[in-house]
Amino acid sequence: MTTSIFTNISDEDFSSKWDGRNSRVFKPGESMLMESYLAEHYAKHLTNQILTEEGNASMCSPKRPGDVPRYMEIFSQACIPGDNDEEDDTPESTSNKVATAEKKTKKAAAKKEVVEEEEFEGVKKKKVTEK
Numbered sequence: 001m002t003t004s005i006f007t008n009i010s011d012e013d014f015s016s017k018w019d020g021r022n023s024r025v026f027k028p029g030e031s032m033l034m035e036s037y038l039a040e041h042y043a044k045h046l047t048n049q050i051l052t053e054e055g056n057a058s059m060c061s062p063k064r065p066g067d068v069p070r071y072m073e074i075f076s077q078a079c080i081p082g083d084n085d086e087e088d089d090t091p092e093s094t095s096n097k098v099a100t101a102e103k104k105t106k107k108a109a110a111k112k113e114v115v116e117e118e119e120f121e122g123v124k125k126k127k128v129t130e131k
Contacts (some may be wrong), residue, residue, distance in 0.1 A: 004039035007031040008046065009074070020025040023071045036081065043079035050074050 008014045008026035015025045018038060026032070026042070048060040051071065062068045065075065 003033055004035040004036040005033050005080045005082065006039040006042045007078055007080070009077045010046065010050060014042075014046050014049070016042050021092050033082065039079045043075050046078050047074040048072060 006026070006031050008028055011028050013025050013027060015023060017023045018041060024042075044061065051057060051059045051074065056070065059068050059071050062071055065071050
């Protein structure tokens, strides 16, 4: 079984379903080790949600994700492939993998963009900068 770590990298609860059932809610920053196909499914939907909120809906679910850097940036933070060469499913190994993912998430959160609104001749404009 190949595993990956899914992390809700957003600031809000994230809810998603697999196969139209088994709804799961992930709290902000929550990480979970799971089968890779599930982690990738949740990461895809979280990535699409974040892109839509940013006003980049046209970047959602690209046919060639590698050609859309912003999509891959978000996706790769939300889904971290496990070391599947020799699967170690002991509780200690799982805890270490999740702790590592949480550290990476905290570092990514520190780089979050700051959005400032400016008003120019009655038109609001958003200015995006990194912390």
